[in-house]
Amino acid sequence: MCKPGTRTALRLASEQTGLASLGRGPRDSPWRRGGTATFACTFAPLCAYPAGALLDAAAVTAGTRTLDVGTGTGTVAAVALGRGALVTAVDADAGMAAAARSAAPGAAVRVGAVPALPFATGAFDAVVANFVLNHVGVPAAAVAELARLTRPGGRIAVTIWPYPPPRLQSLLGEAVRAVAAEPVVLPRLAAEHDFARTVAGLSGLLSAAGLTEVTGRRLDWLHRTTVADWWAGAEGGIGTASVLLAAQPAATRDRIRAELGRLAEPYRNADGACAVPTAAVLAAATVPA
Numbered sequence: 001m002c003k004p005g006t007r008t009a010l011r012l013a014s015e016q017t018g019l020a021s022l023g024r025g026p027r028d029s030p031w032r033r034g035g036t037a038t039f040a041c042t043f044a045p046l047c048a049y050p051a052g053a054l055l056d057a058a059a060v061t062a063g064t065r066t067l068d069v070g071t072g073t074g075t076v077a078a079v080a081l082g083r084g085a086l087v088t089a090v091d092a093d094a095g096m097a098a099a100a101r102s103a104a105p106g107a108a109v110r111v112g113a114v115p116a117l118p119f120a121t122g123a124f125d126a127v128v129a130n131f132v133l134n135h136v137g138v139p140a141a142a143v144a145e146l147a148r149l150t151r152p153g154g155r156i157a158v159t160i161w162p163y164p165p166p167r168l169q170s171l172l173g174e175a176v177r178a179v180a181a182e183p184v185v186l187p188r189l190a191a192e193h194d195f196a197r198t199v200a201g202l203s204g205l206l207s208a209a210g211l212t213e214v215t216g217r218r219l220d221w222l223h224r225t226t227v228a229d230w231w232a233g234a235e236g237g238i239g240t241a242s243v244l245l246a247a248q249p250a251a252t253r254d255r256i257r258a259e260l261g262r263l264a265e266p267y268r269n270a271d272g273a274c275a276v277p278t279a280a281v282l283a284a285a286t287v288p289a
């Protein structure tokens with residue numbers, strides 16, 4: 001079972017990918033009331049899947065000056081270092097930045113928040129942000145900042161969770177609804193700042209920022225986890241669904257936990273772990289010269 005401080009299992013992504021921190025600090029974000037250690041053993045392994053594709057889309061190879069924005073526990077930064085890139089990483093949360101320093105010791109890790117990052121204009125050949133744009137209050141402003149930091153001709157690549165949510169992200173919400181738990185109103189982006197959590201929506205966000213050679217695609221995979229670990233993440237304050245759980249009385253949470261186990265049954269393997277379909281949207285673009 002997932003124990004904070006380990007990097008074993010996984011899961012629990014935002015059930016509604018349009019949710020965001022609404023411009024407040026990451027501690028206020030509905031997806032992350034839990035600590036860095038809980039994130040490391042629940043959400044981080046889930047976020048790790050697109051790392052290679054993200055770096056490919058940003059053309060990160062040996063010697064590429066690469067910025068990993070919202071690095072979290074440093075997964076993407078570490079993979080970029082493995083390619084021989086010159087890596088800088090930044091996160092709004094000091095605990096995450098500390099974890100990234102351990103995971104990616106060759107990277108220069110700073111604390112800072114989009115859309116005002118502490119780097120010079122055009123300082124990087126490639127800027128990546130893995131599952132970060134879905135946690136900022138004004139996504140267009142965040143993209144503009146990524147573009148500012150990228151040299152002319154350099155590359156930007158970003159991922160988000162799609163909406164409607166893949167099965168992994170929808171299971172817990174379905175369990176909550178099945179036991180008629182108290183409805184919870186979750187904060188959402190202001191309509192004028194929101195965008196479709198689709199390939200077209202994310203690509204359109206990059207195009208609207210004046211970026212060129214925009215491409216987008218969806219990545220689908222099976223995420224391997226256990227119900228116990230999955231539940232540990234949600235109860236530990238990770239993922240939007242954790243907000244739903246926190247609002248429920250203890251007895252109701254027990255019923256939701258049982259319902260989650262029932263709903264996860266079709267995905268269970270012989271070893272007891274589950275392999276549940278999930279997906280990300282990846283988009284990339286070039287900063288015009």
Ligand SMILES: C[S@@+](CC[C@H](N)C(=O)[O-])C[C@H]1O[C@@H](n2cnc3c(N)ncnc32)[C@H](O)[C@@H]1O
Binds near residue numbers: 021074
């Ligand atoms: C879902 S996690 C993804 C972490 C990492 N990119 C990964 O793939 O594992 C989102 C990260 O973005 C950070 N974050 C949220 N808002 C941010 C902002 N405005 N500027 C920089 N980082 C931010 C959070 O602290 C968190 O570490």
